[in-house]
Amino acid sequence: MREARLRWFGHVMRRGIDAPVQRCERLARDGFKRGRGKPKKYWREVIRHDMEQLQLTGDMTLDRKLWRRRRRSQRWGLLSQENYSSVIETMTEELKKSVTFLPLVDLRFRDTATTGHTWFISSLNDTLEENEAEHLYFPSKASDGRLLCFKGRDNRDGTKNSYALAWRGSLPDSAILLEGLTFVSDTYYNHDNLWHGICAMTPLVGWSMKNECLKPARWVLFHWGELRLRMGSWLQQLMQANFGEVKVEGFDRGDVPYCFEKAVVMRHDLGQMTQENKLKVSDLLRCKARSYCGLNPSGKGTEINERGFPITRLTLLMRSGSRSFKNGTAVTDIFAKECVRVEGCILQVVQSEDLSFCDQVKLLTNTDIVASPHGAQLTNMLFMDRGSSVMEFFPKGWLDNAGPGQYAHHWMADQSGMKHQGAWWDPIGVECPSPQDHLHCFLFHKDGMVGHNETYFAEWAGRVIDQVRLSKVERASVDQEKQQHDSKACAC
Known part of the structure; x- marks a missing residue:
């Protein structure tokens, strides 16, 4: 009621002197008497009392903004005196609901699961920072x-898991607040x-490198919104080398909401990350993995044999089963002959599945130089020095039917600073029975084995061996600069 009176009085005072409301006001000041049943106090007296409580002057009534601020502050002042706690509790409950x-x-x-806002947390648009994912x-x-906040831990249907946003002071009932920084990763793959x-x-x-090398307290992993409770052993050890202990959150403390004090969400894999930043990440991970495994590669680029020739190390990284060589012995012999031809060349032949993480590092x-059939084991090129070489081999049918995914290790070479020296696709083998159906033909050839062509x-x-040997001679003069670069790579 008081607010209504003051609002009316402010309106009156801002009218012209001949306005009807002003004439009525003057009559009130002149002292006309109330009629039967009317309030004992004149309107003017009530207004004067209100203004005294608010410490307002007549001039202040002409300033609309000040007038409104004083009325609002009085309204909240009354609330704080009377039932402020009750109002806050009510508002908090309403926010929770x-x-x-x-x-x-x-x-x-x-159909656009990996583009734009994606299908994961689709109501929110990404934060875009220059050169970053x-x-x-x-x-x-x-x-x-x-x-x-997340709720649900279904590992088969991402639509059964859910998300929400909530203010820290009004989290949903029964919600568990997970303190610290959380890394959330949703990938279309695995x-x-x-x-x-x-x-x-x-x-x-x-993101961590750009933000003072912050480390997560936990990881939350999704594939198509389906919760995953682990990452592969190789990947976990690589992340452990960089961040320390890797804790994958399983939401196993009950079917309640879990809210994160701080969270970074990645849902595009590499996204719009620039080549320069990919190289920086690769340099850091290479350096951290070597340190984690107790390796000190200093001086490696200038190794020479007893006759003074630079040492060139060639590794045949073999697979077993799908996409392995049909005749691994023949392939080994070919590479051995070429290696012997070049002074300082050393050949190693290793089965990739026999190696621990640190063995691979x-x-x-x-x-x-690493030569290997197409497969995940080639990702280990990350641990080679920048500028090292990669040779790749494919079974029959991949070139025509595998699509762009067959170039994954070309991309890996680019983002880790290696030279992909090309690939060989086996032209010999059983023909696909449905040559017009590329998906069917890819599945038909996907796990095939790789032949060889001795001459090629x-x-x-x-x-490739000659190129690498020559580059080693040239690189020897800038090795000191390279070592300084390597020391900076581990700065995080």
């Missing part, structure tokens, strides 16, 4: 200061495969 959980995966965007960060201005896993993790490492740290392999291997 307003928290809305949405499906973690939005099937309306199935698209991401979401909570709490932030974009989230209006709200925290990210966190087990070496190549797909490192593509999912590279932007998180890059050590092997590739001491490799200048010998010429190819010889050319």
